[in-house]
Amino acid sequence: MLTFLLLLLGQGSVFGALLSQKPLRDICQRGTSVTIQCHVDSQLALMFWYRQLPGQSLTLIATANQGSEATYESGFTKDKFPIHRPNLTYSILTVNSVNPEDSSFYFCSAGDTAQHFGDGTRLSVL
Ligand SMILES: *[C@@H]1O[C@H](CO)[C@@H](O)[C@H](O)[C@H]1NC(C)=O
Numbered sequence: 001m002l003t004f005l006l007l008l009l010g011q012g013s014v015f016g017a018l019l020s021q022k023p024l025r026d027i028c029q030r031g032t033s034v035t036i037q038c039h040v041d042s043q044l045a046l047m048f049w050y051r052q053l054p055g056q057s058l059t060l061i062a063t064a065n066q067g068s069e070a071t072y073e074s075g076f077t078k079d080k081f082p083i084h085r086p087n088l089t090y091s092i093l094t095v096n097s098v099n100p101e102d103s104s105f106y107f108c109s110a111g112d113t114a115q116h117f118g119d120g121t122r123l124s125v126l
Contacts, residue, residue, distance in 0.1 A: 017040055017041060017042045017044060017110060017111070017116040018040070018041045018042075018116070019038060019039070019040045019041075019108055019109070019110060019116055019117060019118035019119075020038070020039050020041075020118060020119070021036060021037065021038050021039075021107075021108055021118035021119050021120065021121050022036070022037045022038075022039075022121075023036070023121060024119055024120070024121055024122065025121070025122050026121060026122070026123050026124070027123075027124045027125075027126065028098060028123070028124075028125060028126070029125070029126055030098060030099050030100065030125055030126065031097055031098070031099075032097075032098060033094055033095065033096045033097065033098070034094065034095045034098055034102075034123055035092060035093070035094050036092070036093045036094075036095075036106055036108070036121045036123075037090070037091075037092050038090070038091045038092070038093070038108030038118055039089060039090055040088075040089050040090075040108075040110045040116070041089070042089075043088040043089060044088065044110040044111060044112055044116075045066065045088065045112065046063060046064075046065070046110065046111060046112070047063070047064040047085060047091045047108060047109065047110045048060060048062070048063050048064065048108065048109040048110070048111075048115075049061045049062055049064060049070075049081070049083060049091070049093045049106065049107070049108055049109075050106070050107040050108075050109060051104045051105065051106050051107070052104060052105040052106075052107065052120075053104045054103075054104070058107065059073075060073050061073060061076045061081055061093070062076055062081060062083055064083045064085040064091045065085060066085050066086075066087060066088055067085075070083040070085065079096065080095070080096055080097075081093060081094070081095060081096070082094045082096065091108060093106065093108070095123070098123070098125045099125060100125045100126075101125075102123065102125050103123055103124050103125045104123055105120045105121065105122050105123075106120065106121045106123060107120045107121075
């Protein structure tokens with residue numbers, strides 16, 4: 001599974017869609033808000049936001065639907081993780097009032113039959 005994931009992370013374009021995330025690294029103060037942008041080079045209906053806490057596996061935060069509200073997984077709320085999906089190639093995740101427990105990798109992903117991943121954003125909250 002890990003090897004598979006690394007392949008996807010490293011070679012997204014081989015699978016037909018390339019995702020780019022900004023920023024790749026962010027260090028911020030407790031209580032601030034962090035915005036992560038994700039751009040995909042092809043039009044895929046579904047985009048996903050994940051986080052990976054240190055030493056844990058990927059956890060789905062929400063599915064970003066174009067033109068409607070994101071669908072959140074249990075334990076994640078729109079207030080804490082507002083998601084903007086203005087069009088088929090773009091999504092923005094905000095993490096509000098961050099605290100040290102939000103220090104994590106955040107990944108965007110998109111796909112239809114295969115899932116493609118961005119490079120990940122490493123967030124550290126001081
Ligand atoms: C998608 O939305 C983003 C942010 O609003 C914008 O910068 C981009 O140009 C839009 N792309 C298309 C294809 O409309």
